[in-house]
Amino acid sequence: MLPVEHPLDKQQYKLYDAQVAAFTGTPLHAALSTSECGRFNRAIFSRATLAGYWHGMSIPTLEIVTCLGEYAGTAYWFRSTREKTRIRLTSEGKLGWVIAHEAAHILLMAGRPENIALEMHGKEYVAVYLWAVGALFGKKWSNRLKGAFREVSIESACALKDD
Ligand SMILES: [Zn+2]
Numbered sequence: 001m002l003p004v005e006h007p008l009d010k011q012q013y014k015l016y017d018a019q020v021a022a023f024t025g026t027p028l029h030a031a032l033s034t035s036e037c038g039r040f041n042r043a044i045f046s047r048a049t050l051a052g053y054w055h056g057m058s059i060p061t062l063e064i065v066t067c068l069g070e071y072a073g074t075a076y077w078f079r080s081t082r083e084k085t086r087i088r089l090t091s092e093g094k095l096g097w098v099i100a101h102e103a104a105h106i107l108l109m110a111g112r113p114e115n116i117a118l119e120m121h122g123k124e125y126v127a128v129y130l131w132a133v134g135a136l137f138g139k140k141w142s143n144r145l146k147g148a149f150r151e152v153s154i155e156s157a158c159a160l161k162d163d
Pocket of ligand 1: 101105121
């Protein structure tokens with residue numbers, strides 16, 4: 001079988017920079033305790049279930065790790081089996097918006113075949129991420145993120161005007 005050719009992740013670094021610009025210095029950038037991370041994780045997937053994004057699968061396991069190796073960033077997610085998904089956070093990644101960012105990746109892939117070719121931080125991802133921030137923290141914060149995305153012309157499947 002040929003490996004899946006994922007489309008180029010064109011917006012990745014632009015989106016990374018825009019989210020840091022949006023949240024640095026705000027309460028969403030404050031370091032959380034492990035139990036607070038767990039509470040945010042459960043809250044976001046419970047809301048996603050209600051909103052129809054997440055269909056009866058179990059809430060992803062949250063793992064806090066001290067070091068992920070030289071190639072890994074502050075956080076990532078992976079599906080260890082079809083039913084089990086994990087979010088890994090380093091100690092620097094224990095932030096509300098980082099959990100929303102990783103949760104949005106899982107929500108985007110929920111119900112899709114594992115080999116689907118999808119731009120990792122493409123316009124569909126952006127729409128789910130904005131939903132996740134709004135659902136977890138409120139419209140004030142999703143509007144702030146939209147503003148940061150507008151400024152650098154991030155492509156989005158939803159309108160980037162304020163709610
Ligand atoms: Zn990402």
